[in-house]
Amino acid sequence: MRRGSTATACVALFTACLTLTACGSSGSSGTTAPSEGGSAAAGGGKVGIDFPRADTDFWNSYNKYVPQMATELGIDLMPPTNSQNDVAKLVSNVQALTSQGAKAIVMAPQDTGAIATTLDQLDSKKIPVVTVDTRPDKGKTFMVVRADNRAYGEKACKFLGDQLKGKGKVVEFQGSLSSVNGRDRSEAFAECMKANYPGITVFAEPTEWEGTKASAALQTRLTQHPDINGIYMQAGGAFLAPTLQLLKSKNLIVPPTDPKHIFIVSNDGIPQELKAIREGQIDATVSQPADTYAKWALFYAKAALEGKTFAPGATDHDSTIVDVGGGRLEDQLPAPLVTKDNVDDPNLWGNQVK
Amino acid sequence: MTETTVASPGSPGGSPDKAPPPGGGHNGLGLARFRDLALVPAILVLIVVGALIEPAFLSADNLTNVLQQQTELSLLVLAEAIILIAGKFDLSLESTVGLAPALGVALVIPAASNGLGTDLPVALGVPICLLIGMLVGAFNALLILRFKLSAFIVTLGMLIVLRGLQIGFTGGQNLFALPESFLYLGNARWLGLPASVWICAVAYAAGIVTLGYFRHGRAVYAIGGNADAARAAGVRTDRVMWTVFVVAGLLAALAGLLMTGRLGSVAAAQGDGMIFTVFAAAVIGGISLDGGKGTLFGALCGVLVLGLINNILTLAGVSAQWIQAIYGGIILIALMLARLTTGKAQD
Numbered sequence: 001m002r003r004g005s006t007a008t009a010c011v012a013l014f015t016a017c018l019t020l021t022a023c024g025s026s027g028s029s030g031t032t033a034p035s036e037g038g039s040a041a042a043g044g045g046k047v048g049i050d051f052p053r054a055d056t057d058f059w060n061s062y063n064k065y066v067p068q069m070a071t072e073l074g075i076d077l078m079p080p081t082n083s084q085n086d087v088a089k090l091v092s093n094v095q096a097l098t099s100q101g102a103k104a105i106v107m108a109p110q111d112t113g114a115i116a117t118t119l120d121q122l123d124s125k126k127i128p129v130v131t132v133d134t135r136p137d138k139g140k141t142f143m144v145v146r147a148d149n150r151a152y153g154e155k156a157c158k159f160l161g162d163q164l165k166g167k168g169k170v171v172e173f174q175g176s177l178s179s180v181n182g183r184d185r186s187e188a189f190a191e192c193m194k195a196n197y198p199g200i201t202v203f204a205e206p207t208e209w210e211g212t213k214a215s216a217a218l219q220t221r222l223t224q225h226p227d228i229n230g231i232y233m234q235a236g237g238a239f240l241a242p243t244l245q246l247l248k249s250k251n252l253i254v255p256p257t258d259p260k261h262i263f264i265v266s267n268d269g270i271p272q273e274l275k276a277i278r279e280g281q282i283d284a285t286v287s288q289p290a291d292t293y294a295k296w297a298l299f300y301a302k303a304a305l306e307g308k309t310f311a312p313g314a315t316d317h318d319s320t321i322v323d324v325g326g327g328r329l330e331d332q333l334p335a336p337l338v339t340k341d342n343v344d345d346p347n348l349w350g351n352q353v354k
Numbered sequence: 355m356t357e358t359t360v361a362s363p364g365s366p367g368g369s370p371d372k373a374p375p376p377g378g379g380h381n382g383l384g385l386a387r388f389r390d391l392a393l394v395p396a397i398l399v400l401i402v403v404g405a406l407i408e409p410a411f412l413s414a415d416n417l418t419n420v421l422q423q424q425t426e427l428s429l430l431v432l433a434e435a436i437i438l439i440a441g442k443f444d445l446s447l448e449s450t451v452g453l454a455p456a457l458g459v460a461l462v463i464p465a466a467s468n469g470l471g472t473d474l475p476v477a478l479g480v481p482i483c484l485l486i487g488m489l490v491g492a493f494n495a496l497l498i499l500r501f502k503l504s505a506f507i508v509t510l511g512m513l514i515v516l517r518g519l520q521i522g523f524t525g526g527q528n529l530f531a532l533p534e535s536f537l538y539l540g541n542a543r544w545l546g547l548p549a550s551v552w553i554c555a556v557a558y559a560a561g562i563v564t565l566g567y568f569r570h571g572r573a574v575y576a577i578g579g580n581a582d583a584a585r586a587a588g589v590r591t592d593r594v595m596w597t598v599f600v601v602a603g604l605l606a607a608l609a610g611l612l613m614t615g616r617l618g619s620v621a622a623a624q625g626d627g628m629i630f631t632v633f634a635a636a637v638i639g640g641i642s643l644d645g646g647k648g649t650l651f652g653a654l655c656g657v658l659v660l661g662l663i664n665n666i667l668t669l670a671g672v673s674a675q676w677i678q679a680i681y682g683g684i685i686l687i688a689l690m691l692a693r694l695t696t697g698k699a700q701d
Contacts, residue, residue: 055526055622177674186674206674211617216423220668223419224410238621241530245618249541272530 045103047301048078050093052108052133053085057237057270058290061353062132065294073295075302078102087111091118098127104142104301108132112180115139128304132297134180135330143300143310143321144330145293149181152234152286153188155337156265159284160230161197163256163263169201170230171221173214173239177206185234185267200230209235215242222250229262236266236273236285244281253281269338274350277343284339291349292317292333300331392640392696393655396688400662408669416665418547422616424661425550426451428654429609430628431635432554432561433602435653438636439565440598441578441645442498445509447606447632449516450490451625454607455614456520458483459529459536467531468524476533480611483536487607488600490516495599499592513629521622529620540615550612557605561650570594578645635660638689659688 047070051063063080070077078097083090090109097105105127109115112134119139122129128142135144160170172189175182186204193202203225205217214233222228233239247253247262254261266273269287276282296317303310310331312323319333338348345351404411430447437444462479463469474482490512497508542549564571573594576584585591614620639656641648663684667677693699 053526055521057527060526174674203671204674205668206677210623211619211621212426212613215617216419216664217668219419219423220416220665223413223415224408224669237528241528241619241621242617245537245541245616248618272528 045305046076046078046101047104047106047298047305048094048097048100048102049080049106049298050090050097050108051080051082052090052110054082057272058268058288061270061290061349062294064353065291065349066298069291069294069298073298073302075298077298083107085110087114090115094118094122098122098125102127104128104130104305106130106132106297106301109134109136110179113137128301130297130300130304132293135324135328137180141328142304144324144328145297145300146330146332147288147293147335148332149184150188151332152267152288152335153185153190154192155286155335156185156232156267156284157189157192157196159265159337159339160232160263161193161200163283164197164200164230166197167199168229169203169225169227170232171218171228172202172204173207173217173231173233173235173243174204175234176208182209182234189232203228207239209238211238211242214239215246218243218246222246222252231262231264233264233266236268237270240266240270240273240276240282244276255280256283269348269350271350271353274338274343274348277338277340280340284337286335287338287348287350288335289333289349291352296331296333390640390649390651392692393638393652393659393688395695396659396691397655397662399691400659400666400688404662404666404669407666411666411669416669418551420658420661420665421551421554422548423664424657425548425554426609426613426616427628427631427635427660428554428657429557429605429612430632431639431653431657432557432650433605433609434629434632435636435639435641435648435650436561436565436574436598437602438641438643439578439645439648440574440595441581442505442595442598443509444494444505444599444602445629446490446494446512446516447602448625448627448629449513449520450487450603450606451610451613451628452620452623453490453516453520453610454483454486455536455610456524456529456620456624457486458611459532459614459620460524462533463529463531468527468529469531470523476535479533480535483611484604484607487603487605487610489603490606491600491603492596494603495596498599499595517626524620524622526622528622530618532614532619536611537615537618540612540617550616553608553612557608558650558654565650570597574598575646578647580646631660634685638685638692640692660685663688 049066051059053059054063066080067077078100081093081097083093087109090107094105094107105122107129109131115136116138119129119136119141123140130143130145131141132145135146174186177183177186190202190204193200203221205214205221207213207217218231231243233243243264244253252260252262256263264282266282266285267288269285273282273285277285310321310329312321312329314320315331319331321329321331324330336342336348410416430451433447434444458479460468460470461472461474461482462476464473465471494509494512497503498505539549539553544552565574573584573589576587576589577591577594581591610625613624635656636653637643638659639648639654640652663681667681672680
């Protein structure tokens with residue numbers, strides 16, 4: 001009897017935890033108040049938007065920009081939903097949005113595979129979809145608004161390679177390989193290093209975007225190879241503080257002129273990274289454009305409602321629309337490399353956040 | 355009279371308290387000792403393998419790293435192990451790891467750094483953090499013991515609520531601007547070893563001695579073995595359980611504090627998903643999910659096994675695609691090794 005009930009409890013624990021890993025990571029907040037800006041909806045029809053999560057600095061900034069940009073563009077925006085990094089929640093949120101009358105959907109599916117059937121359903125209802133940040137592996141989308149994540153990896157590789165003059169040992173904190181962004185950055189970084197800087201040894205550390213894992217890996221690696229002189233972190237929001245804290249405890253934060261200096265390149269462009277660049281703690285970051293993500297995602301949603309179409313080629317906002325196969329279009333927004341020279345540029349989103 | 359049934363067996367093995375089956379008592383005592391050491395062969399094998407793969411593995415620096423990286427996990431496992439031995443569950447520990455330091459920090463830092471704007475004296479930050487852990491534990495105990503709700507569901511709900519609270523009042527931001535007091539314990543070195551390692555060593559020593567040799571500690575085994583029998587034998591079960599939950603909350607807050615110091619920030623997802631590893635370490639270490647069985651030393655061995663595996667995989671540079679499969683595989687092998695060396699069926 002007792003044994004039986006405990007066994008059931010164990011099974012329940014396991015299943016509960018499986019579902020919890022995703023929803024445990026992020027609570028329900030950050031969904032800002034419904035925007036009232038777009039009563040004069042130009043193209044007709046409401047735009048539904050789902051936020052992927054509200055527990056990272058980057059996505060919080062994006063979430064703040066969305067209602068603001070909707071007002072500027074005169075879009076009738078529905079109250080945003082938050083899928084807490086969980087594709088199952090995203091699917092139900094999208095269903096709720098469509099049943100409430102959304103005529104176009106903006107989403108940022110972090111699981112790029114499992115969203116395919118939802119896209120098919122939306123397509124059959126003739127609801128155009130704009131995805132932000134990620135490109136679904138399959139399914140119809142009106143436009144993908146995304147920074148070129150391969151360029152992140154390449155920019156980081158070139159910066160490190162030039163600073164190290166093609167020689168040295170570099171630790172790379174890989175994002176989750178199950179996300180397209182983590183994969184793109186990792187692959188591009190590896191290819192570029194191999195092709196251009198064969199003298200640099202790269203230690204790729206799997207981290208699943210977790211700071212604890214990155215810190216443990218770096219600590220271990222520094223003991224094994226005390227002469228490591230470069231770090232590439234694929235997400236500043238997750239890795240910046242753990243890395244700096246560890247280097248501080250090892251007295252390894254020294255100016256670039258010191259031979260012991262470790263060159264650090266990050267990705268994201270959150271305010272803390274910009275601060276660290278100003279203070280000389282890290283050397284560069286690639287600023288992921290939270291503001292233009294919001295702006296152009298909504299722009300394309302509106303354009304879809306108005307029946308506009310787009311063709312591959314250069315755009316009027318320094319980006320390129322690329323046909324990524326099967327007629328699917330992707331607007332690859334520029335993501336600037338930020339170093340000490342341009343860290344005070346007021347156009348960087350990290351400088352606009354309070 | 356009543357105390358003798360509960361407190362007299364000096365062995366920390368635990369099984370004598372679990373109403374030994376007729377005739378099996380003597381044998382059980384001997385095997386209980388083995389269960390304690392079941393993972394030692396696996397640890398030795400891992401150390402040999404690590405040394406073969408990478409000479410740097412055996413360096414004092416590296417072994418210290420392994421210990422330091424496991425300190426937060428080991429405190430959580432200590433907390434969970436005591437609760438499991440008492441026959442209950444606490445899933446909410448992982449959220450306390452994030453909430454307690456986040457709230458402690460947010461109450462003392464200025465609003466400009468994502469604080470709450472209360473600007474309490476900085477010296478109060480750490481005590482508040484620990485107090486929150488204890489309050490969470492007490493609240494769990496209230497729902498489970500006083501209102502007789504299922505420990506599993508209550509703490510599952512708390513896991514979600516606490517994480518949600520943290521994200522709610524920090525607005526999902528990571529807290530970067532930390533006062534020195536929060537960084538101290540995670541970074542300081544005492545007598546050549548990280549302070550966090552000393553803290554864990556003391557916590558485990560205290561736990562092992564209390565559960566093995568003191569009346570209230572033995573009562574935890576008695577309650578986990580059979581709560582009704584324990585109550586009939588004169589153990590104040592509710593009072594012991596309240597203490598267990600509050601101590602567990604305190605340990606979780608302490609783990610959060612150490613992690614905050616080591617990582618230099620309070621991430622919005624701090625501790626997220628840790629409860630998996632906590633249960634893995636506890637169960638690998640021989641803590642029974644049925645309650646009443648297992649030792650804290652065994653649980654500590656479980657933590658060390660997981661830490662060594664992680665360290666060796668990093669040193670060996672296993673590729674990201676394969677690391678999880680290999681990690682899980684090695685855990686299974688370690689369990690089989692433990693089964694072979696003790697010859698005792700596991701549950």
